[in-house]
Amino acid sequence: MIEVSRRSAFALLAAALLPVQLGCDTALYLYRQGLGQFDMLLRTRPIEDVLSEGALEAEPLGKLKLVIDARRFARQELGLRVGGSFGRFNNTAGKPIGWNLSAAPRDALRARQWRFPIIGAIDYIGYFSKADGQAAEARLQAEGYDTWLRPVSAYSTLGWLPDPLHSTMLRYDDGTLVDTVIHELAHNTVYANGQSDFNESLATFIGREGARRFFEARGDYGREVLEQLRRRRDDDERVNAWMEGVVKELRAYYKTKEPAEEKIAGRESVFEAARRRFADEVRPQLNEPGRYRTYAELPTNNAFILLNQRYNRDLSLFASAYECCGRDIGRFIEMLRAAARQRDGFAALRRRVNEATSQPATSETRQ
Incomplete structure (x- = not known):
């Protein structure tokens, strides 16, 4: 059974006691999340134990060793707060570990926020159960929101709990895996209450720079990964520049004085023009266009637009x-x-x- 630290035990106990302290809806949500988190932690095992068993095939075995190296590098060379993060392994049997839900009004680029103790306001909400996420999504859609529900394979509890390495992350290529580990550890290290865009964007930058520095020190193999990362960063920059233009156009469109109903009915023209620009100007320049299929199809959805900006702003x-x-x-x-x-x-x-x-x-x- 997992040995829970004093700090972890306190955090889990606080989650269990929240129904006494908060309003019903928020308290019930946090209580259920606390139970889900505790259940997940009980199923984790030290990565060293998994490695010592020798039951893994060569590729996942190499990924686990890579995470150990990245974790050490993040602590020793980058000065990130590692704590117990990524020291344990959670086998998800191929399933996502959770689902994140974002929402925005259909006539404005303004994220719907959820407010919680300690962390303040955040621009998305997570669920361990897909059914719970879908139910919340349906309620928001009925209230007139654009919504975006997506699976997640990693997240940070800001160092309060020993966030494990989830087996879904082993599907990542080496560059993405190291980037993701360092991204999540950046959240442990720097966090601004109520500023989701700032938190995610700084973690994006630290994850990329940390991965670059990590692979620079790994010889010929590292150079191969760095070249792949460079090509992907070039693609990301092209797509983000295009998205910045989309955001600018949508903000201008939504600021017009037409009634909300007319804005919603007419916004498809802005999205369709953006799709054409992507097909004509962006896609031909991409090294790996298949990674951007959702952008090529660009859903008419403000929540999706804001999700991209959240991780790539400034x-x-x-x-x-x-x-x-x-x-x-x-x-x-x-x-x-x-x-x-x-x-x-x-x-x-x-x-x-x-x-x-x-x-x-x-x-x-x-x-």
């Missing part, structure tokens, strides 16, 4: 901040922590970058 700002720190990951993380303590992490980080480069600060930040 990545150039994080790159500038990293350069301002002399590419010193420790200094960079401290700069991120300082920004995360402010109400608007993006604006705070931009001020720090402007100060470091002796440029006049601006009070505006892209919303």
Whole structure:
């Protein structure tokens, strides 16, 4: 049976006691999530035990060893807060570990938020049960929201619990696996209450940069992975630039004075124009176009648009901040922590970058 640390036990006990302290809906949700989390943790095993049994085939065995190396690298070379994360293994039997639900009004690019103790407001909500996620999705759709329900294979409890490596992650190629591990550990290390875009985008940047540094030190094999990552980053940048244009056009469209019903009825023209641009201008330049099928088909769905932005917002700002720190990951993380303590992490980080480069600060930040 899993040995639960004092901190983990306290977190799980707090989840069990929440129905006494909160309103019924939020309390019931958190109570069920706490039970789901506890049940999942009971099924995990130390990765070292899994390795010592010698029952795994060569490929998954190599993936587990890679995670151990990435975990060590994240702690020793990147200074990330690792704790018990990715020290245990959870066999999901090929099933997703959970489902994340996002929502947005159909006439605005504005994320529907959920508020919880400790972590504040977040722009999505997770479920261990697909049926629970689908039921919540149906309720939101009935209220007039666009929704996006997607499976997840990794998540962070911000270091409160020993987040395991889930077997679904072993399907990833090596570059994506290391990127994902470091991404989740970044959440353990820096977290801004109520700022989902800031949290996910900084983790995207740290995951990519951490993976790059990890594979740089691994000889010929590492160079092969780095080339694959470079090609994918090039693709990501092209797709994100296109998506930024879509966001700009949709914001302008939704700001018009037409009634909400007319905006909703007419927005398909904006999405269709974006699909044509992707087919004509973006797809021909991609190294791996098959990875972007959902973007090529671009659902008429504000929740999907915001989901992409959540993980890729102002990545150039994080790159500038990293350069301002002399590419010193420790200094960079401290700069991120300082920004995360402010109400608007993006604006705070931009001020720090402007100060470091002796440029006049601006009070505006892209919303």
